[in-house]
Amino acid sequence: MCGIVGYIGKKNAKPILINGLSRLEYRGYDSAGIATIEDDKIEVVKSKGRVSTLESIEDIKNLKGTIGIAHTRWATHGKPSKENSHPHFDNSKSFAVVHNGIIENYIELKKFLTNKDYKFYSETDTEIIPNLIHYYYSNDLNDDSLKFLRAVTKACSELKGSFALEILSKFNPTEIIVVRHDSPLVIGKGDSENYISSDIPAILSYTKDFYILNDDEFGILTSKTANFYDSNLNKINKKAVNIDWNSSSAEKDGYEDFMLKEIYEQPNSIRETIGSRISLDSKCYIENIDFTKRFLKSINKIYIVACGTAMHAGLCGKVVLEDICGIPTEVDIASEFRYRNPIIDEKTLVIFISQSGETADTIAALKLSKSKGATTIAITNVVGSSITREADYSIYTHAGPEIAVASTKAYTAQVVLLAILAIYFAEILEINSDKLLKLKKSILELPSLVKEVLKNTDDIKDFAKKVYKEKDMFFLGRGIDYTVAREASLKLKEISYIHSEAYPAGELKHGPIALIENDVTVVGILTDSHLSKKTISNLQEVITRGAKTFIITNQNVDNDFDNVIKIPKINTLLSPILSIIPLQLFSYYISKEKGLDVDKPRNLAKSVTVE
Numbered sequence: 001m002c003g004i005v006g007y008i009g010k011k012n013a014k015p016i017l018i019n020g021l022s023r024l025e026y027r028g029y030d031s032a033g034i035a036t037i038e039d040d041k042i043e044v045v046k047s048k049g050r051v052s053t054l055e056s057i058e059d060i061k062n063l064k065g066t067i068g069i070a071h072t073r074w075a076t077h078g079k080p081s082k083e084n085s086h087p088h089f090d091n092s093k094s095f096a097v098v099h100n101g102i103i104e105n106y107i108e109l110k111k112f113l114t115n116k117d118y119k120f121y122s123e124t125d126t127e128i129i130p131n132l133i134h135y136y137y138s139n140d141l142n143d144d145s146l147k148f149l150r151a152v153t154k155a156c157s158e159l160k161g162s163f164a165l166e167i168l169s170k171f172n173p174t175e176i177i178v179v180r181h182d183s184p185l186v187i188g189k190g191d192s193e194n195y196i197s198s199d200i201p202a203i204l205s206y207t208k209d210f211y212i213l214n215d216d217e218f219g220i221l222t223s224k225t226a227n228f229y230d231s232n233l234n235k236i237n238k239k240a241v242n243i244d245w246n247s248s249s250a251e252k253d254g255y256e257d258f259m260l261k262e263i264y265e266q267p268n269s270i271r272e273t274i275g276s277r278i279s280l281d282s283k284c285y286i287e288n289i290d291f292t293k294r295f296l297k298s299i300n301k302i303y304i305v306a307c308g309t310a311m312h313a314g315l316c317g318k319v320v321l322e323d324i325c326g327i328p329t330e331v332d333i334a335s336e337f338r339y340r341n342p343i344i345d346e347k348t349l350v351i352f353i354s355q356s357g358e359t360a361d362t363i364a365a366l367k368l369s370k371s372k373g374a375t376t377i378a379i380t381n382v383v384g385s386s387i388t389r390e391a392d393y394s395i396y397t398h399a400g401p402e403i404a405v406a407s408t409k410a411y412t413a414q415v416v417l418l419a420i421l422a423i424y425f426a427e428i429l430e431i432n433s434d435k436l437l438k439l440k441k442s443i444l445e446l447p448s449l450v451k452e453v454l455k456n457t458d459d460i461k462d463f464a465k466k467v468y469k470e471k472d473m474f475f476l477g478r479g480i481d482y483t484v485a486r487e488a489s490l491k492l493k494e495i496s497y498i499h500s501e502a503y504p505a506g507e508l509k510h511g512p513i514a515l516i517e518n519d520v521t522v523v524g525i526l527t528d529s530h531l532s533k534k535t536i537s538n539l540q541e542v543i544t545r546g547a548k549t550f551i552i553t554n555q556n557v558d559n560d561f562d563n564v565i566k567i568p569k570i571n572t573l574l575s576p577i578l579s580i581i582p583l584q585l586f587s588y589y590i591s592k593e594k595g596l597d598v599d600k601p602r603n604l605a606k607s608v609t610v611e
């Protein structure tokens with residue numbers, strides 16, 4: 001997904017912008033560009049390809065301005081090319097714009113501008129923005145200090161869709177204007193300087209103080225000031241907030257890849273997510289939520305809505321919520337939910353899960369649920385992200401920044417937080433306190449058990465070495481183990497490009513068993529003692545047909561499996577947090593054996609801010 005960086009201050013902007021772009025590379029992109037202002041003139045350098053390609057261009061060496069904007073583009077309208085990459089100019093080269101998001105009505109606006117003799121040189125939706133700003137600027141007869149902002153607000157009022165923008169003007173060479181609407185953007189406050197970025201980690205090494213921009217708020221940034229306005233040009237008072245993320249937590253810390261580092265961070269990210277929410281001698285506490293028994297009794301259905309890995313965490317959440325709260329819970333994929341007229345009303349509680357808090361489909365599903373009167377909770381990892389501004393209640397996983405595209409520590413933190421939320425509900429509803437106490441004890445044991453799982457990885461690595469050339473794999477489980485099979489299968493697809501399928505083990509004989517032949521790898525997950533025997537019978541059926549088996553289990557199994565990875569026993573409701581870890585590593589080692597880019601798999605983006 002596109003990434004935005006900006007700088008205004010006393011230093012040379014170029015190295016800061018390039019460094020910021022490199023840190024945003026994980027979002028996925030296909031071209032990059034940069035613009036700075038020097039001697040009241042805007043200079044733009046851009047290219048298709050990586051940030052390193054941009055850096056090698058001759059012209060970039062001459063950029064010396066102390067004010068600049070930069071962008072990595074993930075193509076939506078028009079192919080990856082120099083012409084389509086950002087920043088985009090208006091025809092007179094007076095305004096330069098970088099944009100994250102999609103302008104849905106760009107064709108209408110292009111027609112409008114073409115009728116006014118504006119010309120277009122790219123296939124993008126973005127190019128209409130600097131030209132529209134130019135149109136309003138040149139038709140404004142007032143020459144006061146807000147003329148630039150006025151033109152920008154007028155142009156933005158015409159835009160439908162999503163946008164985060166940075167805008168330079170040669171008429172106001174000491175300012176950058178920024179705005180956001182359904183697309184992320186933060187401003188970092190320095191000492192006589194301001195930084196801009198799509199997300200916090202990219203500029204965390206420069207500052208820890210951030211202005212969080214809300215939708216339809218505009219910022220005029222100079223080196224010394226950051227002033228904010230609404231779309232009617234009324235001034236808004238905004239205070240910078242201190243973000244307590246360690247900047248080294250956004251770096252690799254000596255690990256070969258972010259994904260590996262994030263897998264190994266899980267004891268800590270889980271501990272942080274549990275925090276002081278669970279203790280054995282008091283009731284569960286969740287900040288920002290104050291539900292009453294009466295309210296929870298009135299809830300007759302819970303929906304959990306999310307995309308990708310977050311949706312898989314939701315599948316685990318469903319099992320826990322139904323088991324300990326007895327409230328029917330459905331899990332849905334956000335892109336389906338938003339278009340299928342779901343049956344929700346004021347008696348429905350909808351929980352949205354999103355690591356980034358910026359996923360377009362999840363946010364749209366949230367808006368829909370609110371419009372139908374449901375109570376909404378957002379579970380996210382990113383403070384101040386878009387989802388938190390829409391939801392009635394927001395709860396944070398404290399997993400720290402997750403950089404690798406394939407989500408690992410965010411998933412386990414989400415599963416833990418859903419279990420904590422279920423306990424919180426059950427305590428208010430005064431349900432079975434013995435069972436709750438046992439579950440609480442198990443939650444508190446998780447960090448040390450995860451550490452234990454992470455100690456024995458040699459067998460996983462060895463098996464990955466044996467099977468990395470395969471084309472297809474299967475993941476089987478029953479009950480909560482099936483939810484893990486789905487997440488494990490997604491991980492493998494994402495980073496190793498091996499086709500894989502997750503199946504409820506009992507469903508195997510209804511079709512997929514036709515695909516089992518000599519040497520196909522079948523991964524079995526066995527953590528629920530009530531269901532293990534049944535899954536073992538299904539695995540026996542694939543062994544008979546020649547499959548290789550790789551088993552993750554906390555049971556004593558003495559069958560004829562090729563490889564068995566033992567994990568510690570835990571309350572079955574929490575077993576996904578332990579059983580997914582060997583499978584995260586399995587995908588990781590396969591990807592490494594294949595020599596692939598683990599952190600930035602092809603075609604994928606970390607934060608999917610378009611539908």
Ligand code: G6P
Nearest residue numbers: 308309310354355356359407605
């Ligand atoms: C993308 C990422 C996945 C992630 C999904 C949902 O597809 O590649 O790793 O699970 O988006 O992202 P979210 O930020 O909403 O959890």
